[in-house]
Amino acid sequence: MFPGVGEAMVRLLERQGVRVEFPEGQTCCGQPAFNSGYWDDARAAARTVLDAFEDSDFVIAPSGSCVYMLHHYRELFKDDARRLGQAERLAAKTYEFSQFLVQVLGVRDLGAYFPHKVTYHPSCHGSRLLGVKDEPLELLAAVRGLEFVPLPMAEDCCGFGGTFAVKMADISGAMVAEKAEHVTETEAEVLTGLDMGCLMNIGGHLRRKGANVRVLHLAELLAEGVERA
Structure with a gap:
Protein backbone atom coordinates (compact mmCIF):
# COMPACT_ATOMS: atom_id res chain seq x y z
CA MET A 1 0.00 0.00 0.00
CA GLN A 103 23.79 -2.17 14.42
CA VAL A 104 25.08 -3.96 11.31
CA LEU A 105 26.46 -1.23 9.03
CA GLY A 106 27.47 1.09 11.90
CA VAL A 107 25.97 4.05 10.01
CA ARG A 108 24.26 6.91 11.82
CA ASP A 109 24.95 9.92 9.62
CA LEU A 110 23.60 9.50 6.10
CA GLY A 111 24.47 13.05 5.12
CA ALA A 112 20.83 14.14 5.04
CA TYR A 113 19.51 17.70 5.21
CA PHE A 114 15.89 18.13 6.29
CA PRO A 115 15.10 21.65 7.60
CA HIS A 116 11.84 20.89 9.37
CA LYS A 117 10.41 20.46 12.85
CA VAL A 118 9.95 16.71 13.38
CA THR A 119 8.40 14.49 16.05
CA TYR A 120 8.70 10.70 16.30
CA HIS A 121 6.22 7.97 17.26
CA PRO A 122 7.84 4.72 18.49
CA SER A 123 5.67 1.84 17.28
CA CYS A 124 4.91 -0.92 19.79
CA HIS A 125 6.40 -3.87 17.92
CA GLY A 126 9.63 -2.07 17.09
CA SER A 127 10.29 -0.54 20.49
CA ARG A 128 8.78 -3.07 22.89
CA LEU A 129 9.34 -6.38 21.15
CA LEU A 130 12.41 -5.78 18.98
CA GLY A 131 13.98 -3.28 21.37
CA VAL A 132 14.57 -0.73 18.60
CA LYS A 133 14.58 2.51 20.58
CA ASP A 134 17.80 4.47 20.16
CA GLU A 135 18.56 3.66 16.53
CA PRO A 136 15.93 5.87 14.84
CA LEU A 137 16.68 8.73 17.21
CA GLU A 138 20.41 8.50 16.45
CA LEU A 139 19.66 8.64 12.73
CA LEU A 140 17.40 11.67 13.19
CA ALA A 141 19.95 13.42 15.42
CA ALA A 142 22.49 13.32 12.58
CA VAL A 143 20.18 15.03 10.06
CA ARG A 144 21.31 18.60 9.43
CA GLY A 145 18.65 21.30 9.79
CA LEU A 146 16.21 18.99 11.56
CA GLU A 147 14.60 20.32 14.74
CA PHE A 148 13.51 17.34 16.85
CA VAL A 149 10.55 17.73 19.21
CA PRO A 150 9.83 14.89 21.67
CA LEU A 151 6.30 13.50 21.44
CA PRO A 152 4.36 13.63 24.74
CA MET A 153 3.32 10.17 25.98
CA ALA A 154 5.30 8.74 23.09
CA GLU A 155 5.24 5.18 24.41
CA ASP A 156 1.44 5.01 24.31
CA CYS A 157 0.00 2.78 21.57
CA CYS A 158 -1.63 4.60 18.66
CA GLY A 159 -4.58 2.21 18.70
CA PHE A 160 -4.07 0.57 15.31
CA GLY A 161 -3.07 -2.97 16.26
CA GLY A 162 -4.08 -4.47 12.91
CA THR A 163 -7.40 -6.31 13.30
CA PHE A 164 -7.86 -4.63 16.70
CA ALA A 165 -8.76 -1.39 14.89
CA VAL A 166 -11.57 -3.22 13.11
CA LYS A 167 -12.85 -5.42 15.92
CA MET A 168 -12.72 -2.73 18.61
CA ALA A 169 -13.10 0.41 16.53
CA ASP A 170 -14.40 2.65 19.33
CA ILE A 171 -11.46 1.92 21.61
CA SER A 172 -9.02 2.21 18.73
CA GLY A 173 -10.54 5.53 17.70
CA ALA A 174 -10.22 6.94 21.21
CA MET A 175 -6.58 5.89 21.38
CA VAL A 176 -5.62 7.43 18.05
CA ALA A 177 -7.48 10.64 18.91
CA GLU A 178 -5.32 10.98 22.02
CA LYS A 179 -2.16 10.20 20.05
CA ALA A 180 -3.02 12.73 17.35
CA GLU A 181 -3.68 15.37 19.99
CA HIS A 182 -0.17 14.85 21.37
CA VAL A 183 1.27 15.16 17.86
CA THR A 184 -0.44 18.52 17.33
CA GLU A 185 0.80 19.69 20.76
CA THR A 186 4.37 19.46 19.48
CA GLU A 187 3.59 21.88 16.63
CA ALA A 188 5.77 19.64 14.46
CA GLU A 189 5.61 19.93 10.68
CA VAL A 190 6.39 16.25 10.23
CA LEU A 191 5.50 13.06 12.10
CA THR A 192 7.80 10.11 11.46
CA GLY A 193 8.05 6.52 12.65
CA LEU A 194 9.09 2.99 11.70
CA ASP A 195 5.81 1.32 10.84
CA MET A 196 3.24 2.37 8.26
CA GLY A 197 0.40 0.70 10.17
CA CYS A 198 0.83 3.23 12.97
CA LEU A 199 1.55 6.14 10.65
CA MET A 200 -1.47 5.35 8.46
CA ASN A 201 -3.68 5.32 11.53
CA ILE A 202 -2.36 8.52 13.08
CA GLY A 203 -2.05 10.29 9.73
CA GLY A 204 -5.63 9.43 8.81
CA HIS A 205 -6.94 10.92 12.03
CA LEU A 206 -4.81 14.06 11.64
CA ARG A 207 -6.07 14.49 8.09
CA ARG A 208 -9.72 14.17 9.11
CA LYS A 209 -9.15 16.78 11.80
CA GLY A 210 -7.56 19.14 9.29
CA ALA A 211 -4.16 19.14 10.98
CA ASN A 212 -1.34 20.35 8.76
CA VAL A 213 1.17 17.61 9.65
CA ARG A 214 3.10 15.68 7.02
CA VAL A 215 3.46 11.97 7.81
CA LEU A 216 6.62 10.20 6.60
CA HIS A 217 8.20 6.85 7.33
CA LEU A 218 11.75 7.30 8.62
CA ALA A 219 13.14 5.81 5.39
CA GLU A 220 11.19 8.37 3.33
CA LEU A 221 12.37 11.25 5.53
CA LEU A 222 16.02 10.18 5.32
CA ALA A 223 15.88 9.52 1.57
CA GLU A 224 14.33 12.92 0.94
CA GLY A 225 16.97 14.51 3.16
CA VAL A 226 19.83 12.73 1.39
CA GLU A 227 18.52 13.73 -2.03
CA ARG A 228 18.10 17.32 -0.86
CA ALA A 229 21.60 17.62 0.65
Whole structure:
Protein backbone atom coordinates (compact mmCIF):
# COMPACT_ATOMS: atom_id res chain seq x y z
CA MET A 1 0.00 0.00 0.00
CA PHE A 2 2.98 2.31 0.55
CA PRO A 3 5.56 1.30 -2.08
CA GLY A 4 7.46 4.55 -1.66
CA VAL A 5 8.66 3.37 1.75
CA GLY A 6 10.32 0.27 0.33
CA GLU A 7 11.76 2.25 -2.56
CA ALA A 8 13.24 4.84 -0.19
CA MET A 9 14.79 2.08 1.93
CA VAL A 10 16.38 0.48 -1.14
CA ARG A 11 17.86 3.78 -2.33
CA LEU A 12 19.43 4.42 1.07
CA LEU A 13 20.83 0.90 1.39
CA GLU A 14 22.31 0.99 -2.10
CA ARG A 15 24.07 4.26 -1.24
CA GLN A 16 25.74 2.34 1.58
CA GLY A 17 27.00 -0.31 -0.82
CA VAL A 18 24.38 -2.94 -0.04
CA ARG A 19 23.32 -5.10 -2.99
CA VAL A 20 19.57 -5.29 -2.58
CA GLU A 21 17.52 -8.14 -4.00
CA PHE A 22 13.75 -8.49 -3.93
CA PRO A 23 12.77 -12.18 -4.16
CA GLU A 24 9.54 -12.21 -6.13
CA GLY A 25 8.42 -15.41 -4.43
CA GLN A 26 7.85 -13.64 -1.12
CA THR A 27 4.40 -12.84 0.20
CA CYS A 28 2.81 -11.46 3.37
CA CYS A 29 4.61 -12.55 6.55
CA GLY A 30 1.37 -14.10 7.84
CA GLN A 31 0.86 -11.85 10.85
CA PRO A 32 -2.85 -11.09 10.26
CA ALA A 33 -3.65 -14.80 10.26
CA PHE A 34 -1.30 -15.51 13.18
CA ASN A 35 -2.76 -12.79 15.39
CA SER A 36 -6.31 -13.90 14.58
CA GLY A 37 -5.60 -17.51 15.57
CA TYR A 38 -5.48 -19.01 12.07
CA TRP A 39 -2.11 -20.66 12.52
CA ASP A 40 -2.45 -23.11 9.63
CA ASP A 41 -2.92 -20.17 7.26
CA ALA A 42 0.00 -18.37 8.93
CA ARG A 43 2.20 -21.43 8.38
CA ALA A 44 1.31 -21.47 4.67
CA ALA A 45 2.46 -17.85 4.34
CA ALA A 46 5.52 -18.51 6.49
CA ARG A 47 6.69 -21.42 4.33
CA THR A 48 6.67 -19.13 1.30
CA VAL A 49 8.72 -16.50 3.13
CA LEU A 50 11.19 -19.05 4.51
CA ASP A 51 11.88 -20.42 1.05
CA ALA A 52 12.07 -16.99 -0.59
CA PHE A 53 14.80 -15.74 1.76
CA GLU A 54 16.72 -18.97 2.32
CA ASP A 55 19.77 -17.75 0.39
CA SER A 56 19.77 -14.11 1.55
CA ASP A 57 22.63 -12.84 3.74
CA PHE A 58 20.27 -10.46 5.54
CA VAL A 59 16.56 -9.71 5.42
CA ILE A 60 15.62 -6.07 6.02
CA ALA A 61 12.14 -4.61 6.34
CA PRO A 62 10.83 -1.08 7.05
CA SER A 63 8.43 -2.45 9.66
CA GLY A 64 9.12 -3.69 13.17
CA SER A 65 5.75 -5.43 13.07
CA CYS A 66 6.66 -7.59 10.07
CA VAL A 67 10.18 -8.23 11.36
CA TYR A 68 8.96 -9.48 14.72
CA MET A 69 6.47 -11.79 13.02
CA LEU A 70 9.39 -13.58 11.39
CA HIS A 71 10.62 -14.39 14.91
CA HIS A 72 7.28 -16.11 15.58
CA TYR A 73 8.05 -18.65 12.87
CA ARG A 74 10.03 -20.61 15.45
CA GLU A 75 6.81 -21.05 17.41
CA LEU A 76 4.83 -21.99 14.32
CA PHE A 77 7.31 -24.73 13.35
CA LYS A 78 8.46 -25.98 16.74
CA ASP A 79 7.34 -29.52 15.77
CA ASP A 80 8.91 -29.47 12.30
CA ALA A 81 12.69 -29.88 12.58
CA ARG A 82 13.51 -28.81 9.01
CA ARG A 83 11.31 -25.74 9.01
CA LEU A 84 12.40 -24.85 12.54
CA GLY A 85 16.00 -24.76 11.35
CA GLN A 86 14.98 -22.44 8.54
CA ALA A 87 13.06 -20.27 10.99
CA GLU A 88 16.06 -20.01 13.34
CA ARG A 89 18.32 -18.93 10.47
CA LEU A 90 15.80 -16.39 9.23
CA ALA A 91 15.29 -14.83 12.66
CA ALA A 92 19.04 -14.47 13.15
CA LYS A 93 19.55 -12.51 9.93
CA THR A 94 16.40 -10.36 9.89
CA TYR A 95 16.53 -6.69 10.88
CA GLU A 96 14.28 -3.67 10.97
CA PHE A 97 15.63 -0.96 8.65
CA SER A 98 17.06 1.49 11.23
CA GLN A 99 18.35 -1.42 13.31
CA PHE A 100 20.31 -2.72 10.31
CA LEU A 101 21.82 0.67 9.51
CA VAL A 102 23.04 1.31 13.05
CA GLN A 103 23.79 -2.17 14.42
CA VAL A 104 25.08 -3.96 11.31
CA LEU A 105 26.46 -1.23 9.03
CA GLY A 106 27.47 1.09 11.90
CA VAL A 107 25.97 4.05 10.01
CA ARG A 108 24.26 6.91 11.82
CA ASP A 109 24.95 9.92 9.62
CA LEU A 110 23.60 9.50 6.10
CA GLY A 111 24.47 13.05 5.12
CA ALA A 112 20.83 14.14 5.04
CA TYR A 113 19.51 17.70 5.21
CA PHE A 114 15.89 18.13 6.29
CA PRO A 115 15.10 21.65 7.60
CA HIS A 116 11.84 20.89 9.37
CA LYS A 117 10.41 20.46 12.85
CA VAL A 118 9.95 16.71 13.38
CA THR A 119 8.40 14.49 16.05
CA TYR A 120 8.70 10.70 16.30
CA HIS A 121 6.22 7.97 17.26
CA PRO A 122 7.84 4.72 18.49
CA SER A 123 5.67 1.84 17.28
CA CYS A 124 4.91 -0.92 19.79
CA HIS A 125 6.40 -3.87 17.92
CA GLY A 126 9.63 -2.07 17.09
CA SER A 127 10.29 -0.54 20.49
CA ARG A 128 8.78 -3.07 22.89
CA LEU A 129 9.34 -6.38 21.15
CA LEU A 130 12.41 -5.78 18.98
CA GLY A 131 13.98 -3.28 21.37
CA VAL A 132 14.57 -0.73 18.60
CA LYS A 133 14.58 2.51 20.58
CA ASP A 134 17.80 4.47 20.16
CA GLU A 135 18.56 3.66 16.53
CA PRO A 136 15.93 5.87 14.84
CA LEU A 137 16.68 8.73 17.21
CA GLU A 138 20.41 8.50 16.45
CA LEU A 139 19.66 8.64 12.73
CA LEU A 140 17.40 11.67 13.19
CA ALA A 141 19.95 13.42 15.42
CA ALA A 142 22.49 13.32 12.58
CA VAL A 143 20.18 15.03 10.06
CA ARG A 144 21.31 18.60 9.43
CA GLY A 145 18.65 21.30 9.79
CA LEU A 146 16.21 18.99 11.56
CA GLU A 147 14.60 20.32 14.74
CA PHE A 148 13.51 17.34 16.85
CA VAL A 149 10.55 17.73 19.21
CA PRO A 150 9.83 14.89 21.67
CA LEU A 151 6.30 13.50 21.44
CA PRO A 152 4.36 13.63 24.74
CA MET A 153 3.32 10.17 25.98
CA ALA A 154 5.30 8.74 23.09
CA GLU A 155 5.24 5.18 24.41
CA ASP A 156 1.44 5.01 24.31
CA CYS A 157 0.00 2.78 21.57
CA CYS A 158 -1.63 4.60 18.66
CA GLY A 159 -4.58 2.21 18.70
CA PHE A 160 -4.07 0.57 15.31
CA GLY A 161 -3.07 -2.97 16.26
CA GLY A 162 -4.08 -4.47 12.91
CA THR A 163 -7.40 -6.31 13.30
CA PHE A 164 -7.86 -4.63 16.70
CA ALA A 165 -8.76 -1.39 14.89
CA VAL A 166 -11.57 -3.22 13.11
CA LYS A 167 -12.85 -5.42 15.92
CA MET A 168 -12.72 -2.73 18.61
CA ALA A 169 -13.10 0.41 16.53
CA ASP A 170 -14.40 2.65 19.33
CA ILE A 171 -11.46 1.92 21.61
CA SER A 172 -9.02 2.21 18.73
CA GLY A 173 -10.54 5.53 17.70
CA ALA A 174 -10.22 6.94 21.21
CA MET A 175 -6.58 5.89 21.38
CA VAL A 176 -5.62 7.43 18.05
CA ALA A 177 -7.48 10.64 18.91
CA GLU A 178 -5.32 10.98 22.02
CA LYS A 179 -2.16 10.20 20.05
CA ALA A 180 -3.02 12.73 17.35
CA GLU A 181 -3.68 15.37 19.99
CA HIS A 182 -0.17 14.85 21.37
CA VAL A 183 1.27 15.16 17.86
CA THR A 184 -0.44 18.52 17.33
CA GLU A 185 0.80 19.69 20.76
CA THR A 186 4.37 19.46 19.48
CA GLU A 187 3.59 21.88 16.63
CA ALA A 188 5.77 19.64 14.46
CA GLU A 189 5.61 19.93 10.68
CA VAL A 190 6.39 16.25 10.23
CA LEU A 191 5.50 13.06 12.10
CA THR A 192 7.80 10.11 11.46
CA GLY A 193 8.05 6.52 12.65
CA LEU A 194 9.09 2.99 11.70
CA ASP A 195 5.81 1.32 10.84
CA MET A 196 3.24 2.37 8.26
CA GLY A 197 0.40 0.70 10.17
CA CYS A 198 0.83 3.23 12.97
CA LEU A 199 1.55 6.14 10.65
CA MET A 200 -1.47 5.35 8.46
CA ASN A 201 -3.68 5.32 11.53
CA ILE A 202 -2.36 8.52 13.08
CA GLY A 203 -2.05 10.29 9.73
CA GLY A 204 -5.63 9.43 8.81
CA HIS A 205 -6.94 10.92 12.03
CA LEU A 206 -4.81 14.06 11.64
CA ARG A 207 -6.07 14.49 8.09
CA ARG A 208 -9.72 14.17 9.11
CA LYS A 209 -9.15 16.78 11.80
CA GLY A 210 -7.56 19.14 9.29
CA ALA A 211 -4.16 19.14 10.98
CA ASN A 212 -1.34 20.35 8.76
CA VAL A 213 1.17 17.61 9.65
CA ARG A 214 3.10 15.68 7.02
CA VAL A 215 3.46 11.97 7.81
CA LEU A 216 6.62 10.20 6.60
CA HIS A 217 8.20 6.85 7.33
CA LEU A 218 11.75 7.30 8.62
CA ALA A 219 13.14 5.81 5.39
CA GLU A 220 11.19 8.37 3.33
CA LEU A 221 12.37 11.25 5.53
CA LEU A 222 16.02 10.18 5.32
CA ALA A 223 15.88 9.52 1.57
CA GLU A 224 14.33 12.92 0.94
CA GLY A 225 16.97 14.51 3.16
CA VAL A 226 19.83 12.73 1.39
CA GLU A 227 18.52 13.73 -2.03
CA ARG A 228 18.10 17.32 -0.86
CA ALA A 229 21.60 17.62 0.65
